[in-house]
Amino acid sequence: MISRREFGLTTAFGFSLASAQAAVRELKISRTTQSRSVCPYCAVGCSVIVHSLGDKARNVRSSVVHIEGDTDSPVNRGTLCSKGISLKQFVNSDRRLTRPLYRAPGAQEWQAISWEQAYEKMARAIKTSRDQGFVEQDAQGRTVNRLENIVMMGGCTDTNEINYLISKFRFGLGLLPYENQSRL
Amino acid sequence: MTQTVVKLIDTTLCIGCKACEVACQEWNDQEFTLGTFGGTYQTMPDLAPNFWNLIKFNERETDGGLSWLMSKYQCMHCGDPGCLRACPAPGAIVQAKNGIVDFVSDHCIGCGYCITGCPFDVPRLLPESKKVYKCTLCSDRVAVGLEPACIKSCPTNCLTFGERTEMLRVAETRAGVLKQDGHAQAGVYNPVGVGGTNVLYVLKDASDPAAYGLPADPTIPLSVRLWKGPVKWLGTMLFAGGVLGSFFHYLKFGPKEEEAPEE
Numbered sequence: 001m002i003s004r005r006e007f008g009l010t011t012a013f014g015f016s017l018a019s020a021q022a023a024v025r026e027l028k029i030s031r032t033t034q035s036r037s038v039c040p041y042c043a044v045g046c047s048v049i050v051h052s053l054g055d056k057a058r059n060v061r062s063s064v065v066h067i068e069g070d071t072d073s074p075v076n077r078g079t080l081c082s083k084g085i086s087l088k089q090f091v092n093s094d095r096r097l098t099r100p101l102y103r104a105p106g107a108q109e110w111q112a113i114s115w116e117q118a119y120e121k122m123a124r125a126i127k128t129s130r131d132q133g134f135v136e137q138d139a140q141g142r143t144v145n146r147l148e149n150i151v152m153m154g155g156c157t158d159t160n161e162i163n164y165l166i167s168k169f170r171f172g173l174g175l176l177p178y179e180n181q182s183r184l
Numbered sequence: 185m186t187q188t189v190v191k192l193i194d195t196t197l198c199i200g201c202k203a204c205e206v207a208c209q210e211w212n213d214q215e216f217t218l219g220t221f222g223g224t225y226q227t228m229p230d231l232a233p234n235f236w237n238l239i240k241f242n243e244r245e246t247d248g249g250l251s252w253l254m255s256k257y258q259c260m261h262c263g264d265p266g267c268l269r270a271c272p273a274p275g276a277i278v279q280a281k282n283g284i285v286d287f288v289s290d291h292c293i294g295c296g297y298c299i300t301g302c303p304f305d306v307p308r309l310l311p312e313s314k315k316v317y318k319c320t321l322c323s324d325r326v327a328v329g330l331e332p333a334c335i336k337s338c339p340t341n342c343l344t345f346g347e348r349t350e351m352l353r354v355a356e357t358r359a360g361v362l363k364q365d366g367h368a369q370a371g372v373y374n375p376v377g378v379g380g381t382n383v384l385y386v387l388k389d390a391s392d393p394a395a396y397g398l399p400a401d402p403t404i405p406l407s408v409r410l411w412k413g414p415v416k417w418l419g420t421m422l423f424a425g426g427v428l429g430s431f432f433h434y435l436k437f438g439p440k441e442e443e444a445p446e447e
């Protein structure tokens with residue numbers, strides 16, 4: 001309540017806008033879907049929370065509106081570096097690669113191919129190499145069933161679930177050479 | 185009772201990674217404007233209407249070579265804000281009970297008086313919108329119990345956030361540790377000239393804040409203190425006196441009669 005004296009003194013024209021003062025602006029992540037992920041940059045492997053707008057309804061395309069550190073992660077406990085904190089731009093970049101590209105041997109241009117074509121090419125390449133390099137028995141005649149001419153690289157930001165699948169895939173091929181950036 | 189919130193910047197722990205700068209830009213959805221390279225590691229030479237938080241890489245020559253004095257340059261959220269004292273538009277600058285000094289763009293008239301009133305030279309005018317912008321201490325996040333974006337991102341624990349008396353105690357403790365470690369001049373930057381700031385610094389050399397780009401003894405200019413106090417009332421009274429005078433003149437002498445043209 002404003003007193004008569006204050007009313008006269010503080011307002012030269014006899015009205016005050018004090019009651020019309022706006023509240024703080026709305027929290028932009030108050031209605032977002034939170035998804036946990038891992039920062040794709042360095043080997044530290046900070047966890048991030050991806051805030052996206054859109055309730056996953058059938059006719060709605062969600063969009064990432066904010067990314068910040070995950071306080072539950074023992075790695076970074078909510079903090080991020082200048083690269084990690086700008087991940088929103090990485091996700092929303094118009095230059096981000098979202099479909100497979102293929103460069104034929106000797107060609108200079110990349111051409112867009114479908115995922116089916118990409119799987120087909122990768123499977124064919126793996127099959128050809130495996131047929132050439134699969135070792136059933138070693139020099140002493142012992143059965144080893146190993147694949148020696150393909151190397152697998154893991155990523156530092158792979159989750160447990162991805163690593164489980166990678167291992168399954170790897171053992172299925174009999175593939176032994178395996179390296180991971182997180183061991184650097 | 186609302187607690188006063190404080191951002192504590194321990195400049196001795198800053199590694200200049202600029203995560204807080206990017207976190208500020210991201211949270212406030214501000215696009216980065218390319219600047220010019222000035223021969224330092226600083227992102228930008230100065231604050232801008234769309235750039236509210238700058239890590240200054242202050243270089244100081246010492247006996248043994250060069251010393252990098254990191255400092256975080258943003259709104260200080262003063263206890264007695266010069267911008268608020270200078271602002272003529274009601275509601276354009278508000279000081280919340282938790283100590284945050286916030287600009288409400290809807291009420292800003294773009295006069296730029298707050299720029300004159302600020303002893304730290306923080307507010308920046310955007311000519312396109314004719315509004316002034318600065319750090320909000322993420323008032324939207326603090327209102328729901330989150331820490332400001334810069335504080336959350338800081339990987340070295342250089343930035344911390346909390347209640348004022350608690351943070352003052354933490355700052356003094358840290359300064360005491362620094363003194364024991366051989367930095368005899370270590371101290372807390374909390375200038376009294378502006379009623380204390382809700383952004384506190386722990387400085388390795390508190391005897392020379394200017395080396396960090398901080399004013400040694402910031403005060404609100406006298407003209408700013410005067411103009412909305414006595415000068416404004418005086419002006420209002422003169423204006424009202426003029427109106428009243430005309431009114432009584434009218435009562436006493438009546439309207440000015442058109443003299444009849446002489447024949």
